[in-house]
Amino acid sequence: MDAELHIRGWVEDDGKVLTEDEIRSIVSSHHDRISHLGGEFSITWGGYRLRDHFGVVPGDSPPGIFEEDGRVICRISPEPAILPLEEAIETAVRLRSSPDSVVALSGGVDSSIIAAISGRPSIGVGIEGSHDLVRARDVARVIGSDFTPVLIDPDEVEDALRRVLPLLPSPSPVDASIAVTAYFLCRAASDLGYARIISGQGADEIFCGYNRYLESRDLKADRAADIADLPRQMARDQGVAGLFGIWISLPYLDMRVMRAAEEIPIDEMIRSGVRKFPLRSAARAFLPADIASYEKKAMQYGSGVWKVIRDLARESGFKRAVQGYMNQLQEGRAEHGF
Known part of the structure; x- marks a missing residue:
């Protein structure tokens, strides 16, 4: 042809x-x-x-x-052999660790595993002094990752929000704050010359990592619903990455990892109040125990972006309604920077 x-x-x-x-x-x-x-x-x-x-x-x-x-x-539906979880994760990460890739490191167990296995440089974003930047820098030092911290300028957040809102079919404050954080991450990766970001997205859904799982009455059904929502989340994040001509790679959605996770009884995902217990156990093959067991904040909170967006909403007259502020931005009537 x-x-x-x-x-x-x-x-x-x-x-x-x-x-x-x-x-x-x-x-x-x-x-x-x-x-x-x-x-x-x-x-x-x-x-x-x-x-x-x-x-x-x-x-x-x-x-x-x-x-x-x-x-x-x-x-197209690959059916790889069922592997122990540690081996499945290691294989998935190594296959994605090409010279054009960089790891998004926040200091949580999901991204720390990837950084440790891949040996690739890592980047992290956040407002100066934010939880994620401090934690990622500490983890990078321990595991020997070549880490680049990227400071988010609060004065740029509203412009970033304007740029990502059109990419969100039904923008919620949570989705918008995640997309804004991803915006700065992807911009930094592109500026540094990388074509692909290796991300820990999907681990919380597959291994029951969200706080709400602790109160779940049907853990299996709740996890299935969250996994079914992953394509929507991927579309959000890949849309943001596309603004900078790059894309996001997801080792936890490798079929080896998915199949290994399926072999684990659902009631083993949370043990004695510890979320993502199987993943944390597997992580000890690659990370010190304190990093494997560390529980971090969600991306939008740990980066400090959510607080900036909330403050912008209040300054625009929306004291309790970030959604109203977002709607105003979409309609082109926001007072700040327009």
């Missing part, structure tokens, strides 16, 4: 990252291996369209589908 192969991301077959020639050979022959391809990718080649199982990489075709001229040939 004379058409040019356009691929964003990377493709693997049973742990081996494929070259472009190998991808062409498999796709053109409609090989059975297509349905088992792993990785994070969006591929266009003539009339062919392929996208990874979870749709991690944004693309024109539906997630997990191989199409030819608009006709579905097969679904």
